[in-house]
Amino acid sequence: MPLPTNSLTNTYHRDTYPAISPTKPSLSQAGRTILITGGGGGIGFEIARSFARASASRIIIVGRRNSVLDTAIEKLRGEFKDSTTxxxxxxxxxxxxxxxxxxxxxxxxxxxxxxxxVLNAAQFTPNGNDTLRMDKRELMKAFDVNVGGNFSMSAKFIDQPLRPAGQQLNLINVSTAGIHMHPAKNQNPYTSSKAAFTAIIGRVADEHPIEDVQIISFHPGALYSEGVSKRVDKSLLKWDESKWEVIISNLSPTDRPTY
Known part of the structure; x- marks a missing residue:
């Protein structure tokens, strides 16, 4: 199944709109600390920007490359120099x-x-049209990050020793449209590992009431990010804007109980 060319709704948004604006008072993230894996560039960086616009008290970005993280932090501090984030x-x-x-x-x-x-970090490789001819060690790298890494981060997050008694947590899994696409040419390790973790975290949501931890898995849209640009020509699709207010609009508000 390729990416759809039409919409199931009357209006299809490719950019932000007032109802989900992070500056909307009811969506304020003031008082919250946000941790974003893979937060130094692409989708993760835009997620950080949206949380900063929503007045999050602290934003922590995690990634493998110090140079990328340093550049991202410099940009964020420059853009939001007048904020308290x-x-x-x-x-x-x-x-x-x-x-x-x-x-x-x-x-x-x-x-x-x-x-x-926010579980945003992902392993995209190896790629190839014949999975059974791949090196098993290379294949498992996708599962080490997209399943194992996300699992370990989630477990540490939920079991934080500093968590106040009764405090709700919010866990966001950045999924992919690829788990719904058949065929997903040359992407089996990536899409299969992303599907596996989405299934796992869905079962975790069955085990934890929303008052304990709110779990959201979502497909982020068709975005021409840094990672995508290395593998896909920009002319292939009409891409969505890389703005992440939709994440914040789905979090449990700070000023009323979760239902």
Whole structure:
């Protein structure tokens, strides 16, 4: 199944609109700390910008490349220099359990409680049209990040020692349209591993009431991000704008109970 060319609704938005504006008072993220994996560029960076526009108290971006993180933090601090949002960058690799442990140990040592976790980091390779001819070790890299890494991050997030009793958490899984596409040419390791974690986190949602942790999995749209640009020609699709107010509009509000 290719990407759809028509819409199931009368209006199809490719950009933000007032109802989901992060500056809307009812969508304020004031008082919340947000952690975004893969937050140094592309989708993750735009997610960070949207949370900053929603007045999040602290935004932590995590990624493997220090140079990318440094550039991202400089941009965020420059754009939001008049805001009260604190921006923190931490190098980390979610495919490595010790790296994940180091990250959460650091947060605990700094007395930082994370209210919202955005699982955005992803492994796209290996690619190929014959999965059974792939090297198993290369194949498993996609599962190490997209399943194992996201699982470990989620477990650490839910079990934070600094979490106040009764405090609801918000966990956001950035999924992909690829898990619904058949065939997904040359993308089996990526789409299969993303589908696997989406299934796992859905079962986790069955186990935890929304008052404990609100879990959202969503397809982010057709975005011409840095990663996509390395594999796909821009003329292939009419791309959506890389703005992430839709995430914030679905989080449980701070000023009323969750139903």
């Amino acid at each position: 604190e921006f923190i960058a931490r190098q980390g690799d979610i495919s490595d359990d010790s790296s994940i442990t180091d990250l959460w140990d650091f947060l605990n040592s700094q007395n930082i409680f994370v209210r919202v976790l």
